[in-house]
Amino acid sequence: MIERDPDVSPELVAAHGLKPDEYARILALIGRKPSFTELGIFSAMWNEHCSYKSSRLHLRRLPTKAPWVIQGPGENAGVIDIGDGEACIFKMESHNHPSFIEPFQGAATGVGGILRDVFTMGARPVACLNLLRFGAPEHPRTRHLVAGVVAGIGGYGNSFGVPTVGGATNFHKGYDGNILVNAMAVGIARTDEIFYAKATGVGNPIVYLGSKTGRDGIHGATMASAAFEADAEAKRPTVQVGDPFTEKLLLEACLELMRTGAVVAIQDMGAAGLTSSAVEMGAKGDLGIELDLDAVPCREIGMSAYEMLLSESQERMLMVLDPAKEAEAEAVFRKWGLDFAIIGKTTDTLRFVVKHKGEIKADLPIKELGDAAPLYDRPHVAAPKKPKLSPVEVAAPIPNSEALARLIATPDLCSKRWIYEQYDHLILGNTAQPPGGDAAVIRIGDGPKGLALTTDVTQRYCEADPYEGGKQAVAEAWRNLTAVGALPLAATDNLNFGNPEKPEIMGQFVGCIEGIGEACRALDFPIVSGNVSLYNESSGRAIPPTPAIGGVGLLNDASRTASLSIKRPGDKILLIGTTEGWLGQSLYLREICGLENGAPPPVDLSAEKRNGDFLRGLIANRAVTAAHDVSDGGLAIALAEMAMAGGIGATIAAPASLPAHAFLFGEDQARYIVTAAADKAEAIRNEAENAGVACEIIGLTGGDTLTLGAGIAILLADLMRAHEAWLPDYMAGVKF
């Protein structure tokens, strides 16, 4: 049977997501009409997801360097030096579109993909985190999406055998038609045993490893680069199917193979599959690549070159091997029961040549496939700044005790136990601070060092003021790491936005990047890896701008940490940072007053740094018994969380200088609550004063009640019941 490739028509070009000017660029580059297979390759390499064509220009402005950064953006993941010859390798990536279409597999393969990015570089994964955004709870799809995504994340990570130690989940109608599933993976490697994608040596074998190639996920990356219309469901075949069992075998086989010294270069097959991995390896090494697709292990018969090149079947790797160690390498993979096939070689032609059944299906300039991808300076407009709301402008519609009881049981502030108990967060036996605190803490190997890990963003701030919101996302991650006593070292970003062709969306993107960059510079917290997810829109409506930040911090001694739970009665409660009662864009305003307006709280980065550095010193000296950052819901929620975690009450006084609701629920930044032994509190306050840090003693721990000034006294047991009940009740269908 002779198979014929379709003719490349303008309709076919458009169906590949390539604009007419982009197609003209292809014609100019290769001087002829591309073949069907070549069109597929260009579409895979030049879509937004792979080429970053709308974002590249702005991403360059992010700080990516520090003395401890070994590898910044551009490789499979970022790498930082954590001392003693050890490196931490990490990255966050989105799987938004697939997870909306097919929540279980979409989320599962999101986890699988990010784990591969980390172990491709030679690291053993030690932790996963995630950041999830769902639509309004009352939206008919939300419950199904939550159930599927959580089961998918757990299903993959639990079986693979990595603890999922942290995350951030909330709900807003802005995500009704386009949820966010951002997964972060963290691994540890020796600094002198890190593997890169750059191929070297002419004539070296290119080896295909892992699962067989099927027809799943063809054009997944192209799908992820387009907005959703009403036909989202029909895109199901573009979603890949995950197999964590094979991934676990692939991990063990890769790490074993790396120890033999046979690996010259390695790249996982993620978005755009074989095409993207082969081109990247060649282009980075200034080498050509020649592939013979007849040798590719296939799951289905009769696959065309086009399908093999664009399949996003999971759990696959591409390696350049030292030819002298080929047999040794093959034996390792056979032992683990995985496919191993030599499918090509490196060349000195700088061409990407693909052969199939004796025919040359593609012959393209390899460097230009990446370097010559379109680069857009898209028009952007900044939204007008919103006015600051003064505390007195916001009347309290209900008594503060009722507001607290309601807030603690809202979808955003309720306990996420229903979610994290479905993730194995204890495997590997190093989880020193499990989910539920400010940042997770894991011990590194047998210690004494530890890593603190967190994911954060407050999208309502970003929507109201992208610049301040971008700053705040970084500051919050930095603060969460600090609150457990860690020194924040670096971050990964996952920039989720709408359609960049709309100037106001591009304006959000540019504003957030500017804020992120500013905060990262001020806090010495470079971005070392990341992912951009654009076109998060459904039926023309964009999601709120959501630049997720995944932060990594180091503890020299994992036992010198602080957790948020109140440890004993009789400790003094101290508030670090300045409280003005900022209610603009607060959860109180949204949930209690039904308003989403005003300017978000500004972040004073020098106060942020001063206050955080001060707290970190206290924790290192074991001067505090608990610490917690003050964020969503303000002081009252932060203190309630501390009391609930410890099962011990607290009493604080409210100052007369502010309306009580503004003091309790305002979301002023750069603040922490700490507890300390009663006889040490005064010394801490004096020390703070000397360091120029605002710090006040505001109360005392103890009892079975949370008492917040006059007028609020709630039994801890009632608070806990409300806090724990919302999510399980909702998922059981008791609510909505």
Added chain:
Amino acid sequence: MKAAIILFPGSNREGDAFRAISAACGEPIIVWHGQTELPAGTDLVVLPGGFSYGDYLRCGAIAARAPIMEAVRDHAVRGGLVLGICNGLQILVESGLLPGVLMRNARMRFVCRMQHLKVERTDTPFTSQYEQGQVIKVAIAHGEGNYEADSETIARLEGAGRVAFRYCDSRGVVGGAANPNGSTNDIAGIYSENFNVLGLMPHPENLIDPLVGGTDGRGLFESLAAFGKAA
């Protein structure tokens, strides 16, 4: 105490078991599932937690038929010690070394949390370092831990005192909300007829360090070490 940990494709808590056994009993040997013999002089065989063969077909079913399992069975018949943790218990019931089955959790979801257990008896090689009725805190992490058997088997297990641990709350009250998976009679672990084989769903190997939740899991490994010394 010479211990061997069997490594199946998809095992993932073998490192956790390795650490706990090393601390109490000395460094164990890792044995690949494709081998057909245990190292000479093996006293204790450990089947670790994980998702052997991806839990495909039925959890534990494929691993129960792995080449090494014949040697494990012979070892158990000779009176050798076998400890199956989580997926290890699933493999033990699939290979006929322990009775019953592990069904999906009653709530149909994977569950990972700290869990209290009641130690039912202390006159076995696995529990001598605990107190009778002691409440210990260990980890659980499973989707299929709902232990079931026909009523005759349950009666036989109960009659012979072969229930090793039961799910309870922090005060030692057995059952109710403290049962994480719907397991019959709140069973968390069972012994073989001669008490030389123990299979349990929870993970004592994850509770051996004050920094990571506590040290209540140590007792099991210290009991094995004490048994080895006495033998």
